[in-house]
Amino acid sequence: MSDALLAIEPGLAGLAPSVGDHLRGLRGPLHERILATVRAAMAAQGRSLTGGQGQGLALGVQTAVDTFVDAVADPGRELTGTREVFHALGRTEYREGHRVDALRTVLTLGARDIWAFLVEHATAPAAPGGPATAPAGTDPGPAPADLYVIAGALFGYVDALAGAAAEGFLAEQRDTAQDWATTRRRLVTLLVQPDPPTGAALHAAADAARWPLPATVAVFSVDGTDAEQVARSIGAGALAAVVGDAIRVVLPDPGTPGRLDRARQALVGRRAALGPTVRRQRARLSYRLSRRALALHQLGALGPDPVVSCDDHLLTLLTAWEPGLAGHLAGTVLAPLAGLRPTTRRALAETLYGWLRRQGQVVTVAEDLHTHPQTVRYRMRQLRGLFGPALDDPDARLLLTLALRQHPTGEPDRSGDG
Incomplete structure (x- = not known):
């Protein structure tokens, strides 16, 4: 907004001082008319001037009228204070749930009425060949030429006030959105933090976010940073915030019929991992599983589907939870194969993995490997010579199964990522 009315309408500099004096004399009835x-x-x-915003608007209108009248008389004076009044009114408009153009409509109607009022109190038109005259006993108002200058100033002034109100409205909208994002992020952080918050702290955070605490939750980890958009697309009270390097979505009561399906549908086109449904107090478990699953998914370890469920990949999560651990496990339990030629090591590893999975059913293993049962028996004799009693120990067999599942050729990945 301009700092002076003169910047809006330079023609004000040419008005006679009597024009300003005339407008000042109409201040009282002008207040009543515009109010x-x-x-x-x-x-x-559907609003009134009796409430807090109504009283504020009434004061703003009075301030706007006073400022305009005084600025016509002194067009170089600053309008900053009035601009700030309408900036604040715009903020209040947003807080009270009104539309951005509601205040502009009021200002436009007020400006038209000010103009009509000034015209009514203007100098009467001149008779043919004679000077302009005013009604008997009245103060001669602005001449028509002066009125045109005042009109330009008036409507430019009202546009400037409406602009200040719109700026205030948008500023409040932006600040509120930032506050809500902070509030929601604080609640998500409380739900998934290592140390469970006290009941009072959690309830206070939920109340601030206007989020009824559910009995159960499931946490999605989603690629991206547009948490608010993701929450809106999922709906159903989903709470989302960027935590770490991804969006974390807390879905309340995921057992509600159709809720998980709708959430998955909303995430079409995104890479995401769904943690298990847990009691609200165990939200961190769902968060940790979904976080690790998304990291593995980004590495291509969980298949081609964009949205995966942790419950469908628990074994992969277990064996790949700590980077490097699976490689260390394989390097330890598959050590008897380390000194063999690559082709021999591969053949024995495939046979051992098949034998473990098929619980020693030689014929079935042979069918799986497309080889003769005698070949399987021969290889198993070699493996018993290498592994000895470990092949009959349940715990050792479990470790061998896990190691070979991650490294079916028998040669551990030495990259350190397991």
Whole structure:
């Protein structure tokens, strides 16, 4: 907004001082006229001037009228204070749930009525061949030429006030959105932090976020940073915030019929991992599993589907939980194969893995490997010579199964990522 009315309408500099004096003399009736107009405009919007915002708007209208009248008389004076008043009114408009153009409508109607009022109190038109005259006993108002200058100043002034109000409205909208994002992120962080919060702290955070605490939750980890958009697309009270390097979505009561399906549908086109449904107090478990699953998914370890469920990949999560651990496990339990030629090691590893999975059913293993049962028996004799009693120990067999599942050729990955 311009700092002075003169910047809006330079023609004000040419007005006679009597024009400003005339407008100042009309200040009282002008207040009453414009307040009546504003009251009617607000009533049409289902509002009144009796509430907090109504009283603030009434004061703002009075301030706007006073500033305009004084600025016509002194067009170089600053309008900053009035601009700040309407900036604040715009913020209040947003807080009270009104539309961004509601205040502009009131201002436009008020400006039209000010103009009509000034015209009514203007100098009467001149008779043919004679000077302009005013009604008997009245103060001669602005001449028509002066009115055109005042009109330009008036409507430019009202546009400037409406602009200040719109800026305030948008500023409050932006600040509120930031506050909500902070509030929601604080609640998500509380739900998934290592140390469970006290009941009072959690309930206070949930109340601040206007989020009814559910009995159960499931946590999605989703690629991206547009948490608010993801939460809106999922709906159903989903709570989302960026935590770490991804979006974490807390879905309340995921057992509600159709809720998980709708959430998956909303995530089409995104890479995401769904943690298990747990009691609210164990939300961190769902969060940790989904976080690790998303990291593995990004490495291509969980298959081609964009949205995966942790419950469908528990064994992969277990064996790959700590980077490097699976490689260390394989390097330890598959050590008897380390000194063999690559082709021999591969053949024995495939046979041992098949034998473990098929619980020693030689014929079935042979069918799986497309080889003769005698070949399987021969290889198993070699393996018993290498592994000895470990092949009959349940715990050792479990470790061998896990190691070979990650490294079916028998040669551990030495990259350190397991």
